[in-house]
Amino acid sequence: MNAFPSQSLSSLDIPTQFDIIVVGAGAAGLYAALCLPDRFQVGLISKDTLQTGASDWAQGGIAAAIDPSDSPGLHFEDTIRVGVGLCDQEAVQFLVKNAAASIESLLEMGVAFDRKGEKLAMTLEAAHSRPRVLHAADTTGRAIVGTLTAKVLERPNIQVLSGAFALSLWLNPQTGHCQGISLLYRGQIAWVRASAVILATGGGGQVFAQTTNPAVSTGDGVALAWRAGAILRDLEFFQFHPTALTKPGAPHFLISEAVRGEGAHLIDSQGNRFAFDYHPAGELAPRDVVSRAIFTHLQKTTADPADTCVYLDLRPIESERIRRRFPNIIQVCQQWGIDVFDQPIPVAPAAHYWMGGIATDSMNRTSIRGLYAIGETASTGVHGANRLASNSLLECLVFAAQLSGIEIESNLVSEESLPVLREKGDWGDRIDRIASVRQSLPSLMWQSAGICRSQAVLEEAIAQVNSWRGELSAFETAQYVLNLPPTQGVTFDLPTAEQQLRTAAETLNLLDIAYLMLKSAAWRTESRGGHYRTDYPQTAPNWQVHTLVQGDRWWTSPSSFVSD
């Protein structure tokens, strides 16, 4: 960093402070920003344009026990059963009891859920004992995010910074409180102060080669929080969705669970309906069971299981119903030459949802004062070892609503003017090397920490990932992410610098979450929920504990949780 101070940050058109910063503009971040008391000046930060997170892609819907034939008690039981002994009972109670209020609030804002006559229409999804999934065709997430975004843009106390990348957390060296973030924005790195920071950065599916997640899901919040010393929980638990479109050249577009809920069959290349050979609930068994059934069936029946797929046959569903319920799936399949009325869709499992994350309490507080986490980046305890379908959008909303009661200790200052370095931003072939690691990592993770895991393979992967982490963290680009002092801003001359630095930062984040996931997976010598070990295929009662990590300290938490 050969540079010289040139100008003060206040002249750079980047706000220097907010009362509260929300990082992430998915369902969790948007709803949080709306729930925060409007006396606070809120900065809502999104590394991309708005509406690019997983929330926008959610298809199936949002679970809520609001039908008279249903009850929060039944929703509680289903959630706990799928979480295989690791759900936090209090968190789940809180989720299911507050579901109705969240739906009410969405309806008031104008989210147009599908109706059957006057009543809200509800679908049955896997492992739910009642039809309780509200939907807006098969673009439920878009309907919710679109409405929340419009509301956010109307609010004078919320300033949206899109295309702004949170690089690191800013802790007060004396108190250890979180007092802001460093931000890569408009070719500069700025330090932005806040009395509270809320991480709502979503999941980390991009760490795997096969994923349903959007490009922004690089686990940034978990990586930032870990580097700042926050406690993380249950990072080995990742849910693999059984049915992502599998066609050469096509993205791993999710074929929603709701399709099986409506009656589609899973068949192999011979046309055999095989799911009942693996579980009595067949296609509607929990996701991990169906994913493993596909994986095992392909291993048994095909020469190269990695290269092939099974099929989802929608023909048992009435055509009119398919048309009404799945217009988006019909259209995307059509784009890839598949007529769902006439032929089955080629599908295979893909990484979908990260149950683990930053450990939080019922008020979304992390172990660092002033730092909060919500949505997929948090581990609130509601999902345990596996997530019940359509509970995650609900979790985003129910927990974000808690922020209406947030208390903050102001640490804002009246006038700030940090010195700023002027840099060229030219990192030459280092960037090619970073890009090549970024390309190799997801394949390694898919092979070693995907649907089936084992000790030797996990350990080999840890060694490889650690070697990449060591190599890349010595690069100059990494210094802006890992070691830039909070007394220093930076401005870059080259227009390419911002994109390159973002690639470097995301790659470092992916490497850190890969390391944490692999270590956690190697440590848990049993199979449970989304974590399956071929060398320890049974669920072990002594492992009914959470894995926690802070820095390089790992431990398990005694179970204040439900028993199997």
Ligand SMILES: Cc1cc2nc3c(=O)[nH]c(=O)nc-3n(C[C@H](O)[C@H](O)[C@H](O)COP(=O)(O)OP(=O)(O)OC[C@H]3O[C@@H](n4cnc5c(N)ncnc54)[C@H](O)[C@@H]3O)c2cc1C
């Ligand atoms: C294809 C698909 C279908 C799904 N279907 C359903 C469903 O039907 N029902 C259900 O309940 N769940 C579903 N899920 C899961 C659910 O959508 C997600 O768990 C949930 O939307 C996560 O919301 P979020 O707000 O935490 O994160 P996201 O919606 O992913 O938003 C993350 C935000 O953080 C921003 N961000 C990330 N890192 C940074 C950074 N460093 N700096 C600044 N900004 C950053 C991103 O730009 C984005 O705005 C689905 C997921 C996928 C991928």
